[in-house]
Amino acid sequence: MALTRSGRLRNAVSCVSAAGFQFTAEDQPLFLQTPRLATEVKMIKFGEAVEIVLQGTSLGGGGIDHPMHLHGFSFYIVGFGFGNYNVTKDPSTNYNLKDPPYRNTATVPRSGWVAIRFIANNPVVWFMHCHFDRHLTWGMNVVFIVKNGRGISQQMLPPPPDLPPCY
Numbered sequence: 001m002a003l004t005r006s007g008r009l010r011n012a013v014s015c016v017s018a019a020g021f022q023f024t025a026e027d028q029p030l031f032l033q034t035p036r037l038a039t040e041v042k043m044i045k046f047g048e049a050v051e052i053v054l055q056g057t058s059l060g061g062g063g064i065d066h067p068m069h070l071h072g073f074s075f076y077i078v079g080f081g082f083g084n085y086n087v088t089k090d091p092s093t094n095y096n097l098k099d100p101p102y103r104n105t106a107t108v109p110r111s112g113w114v115a116i117r118f119i120a121n122n123p124v125v126w127f128m129h130c131h132f133d134r135h136l137t138w139g140m141n142v143v144f145i146v147k148n149g150r151g152i153s154q155q156m157l158p159p160p161p162d163l164p165p166c167y
């Protein structure tokens with residue numbers, strides 16, 4: 001599964017598409033069967049409008065649907081489709097901006113994609129992951145760090161004074 005975000009990261013997806021990578025092709029390069037060990041953290045400014053497109057792939061024999069859950073926010077499911085997400089076509093043809101569902105979990109269809117949107121107004125570290133535990137352990141997850149805003153109510157609370165220290 002590939003993850004993108006509007007702005008810079010959406011442009012990154014355009015680059016991938018321009019290179020001709022087919023996320024849902026029958027045959028994928030063998031090296032993609034082995035995930036790369038990494039710490040994936042995306043920084044988000046407080047109050048930023050975030051759009052994430054979750055792209056399903058054909059890795060692992062075509063895969064299955066993935067229930068992707070985001071902690072800390074509910075989001076609008078603004079679009080979905082099958083095959084590769086097309087950054088120039090899909091927002092105008094496969095998005096529902098009139099009455100999108102409001103959820104905290106969205107199913108990425110097998111060999112398809114889903115687009116979600118939320119306002120990052122809850123500063124702290126948040127986890128987004130596939131709700132199949134097996135997939136979670138395989139690395140189908142990401143961490144978002146929503147930065148503090150300027151207002152006092154837009155910032156993470158400090159630790160309580162009686163919080164035990166780490167040793």
Ligand SMILES: [Cu+2]
Binds near residue numbers: 067131132135140
């Ligand atoms: Cu999954």
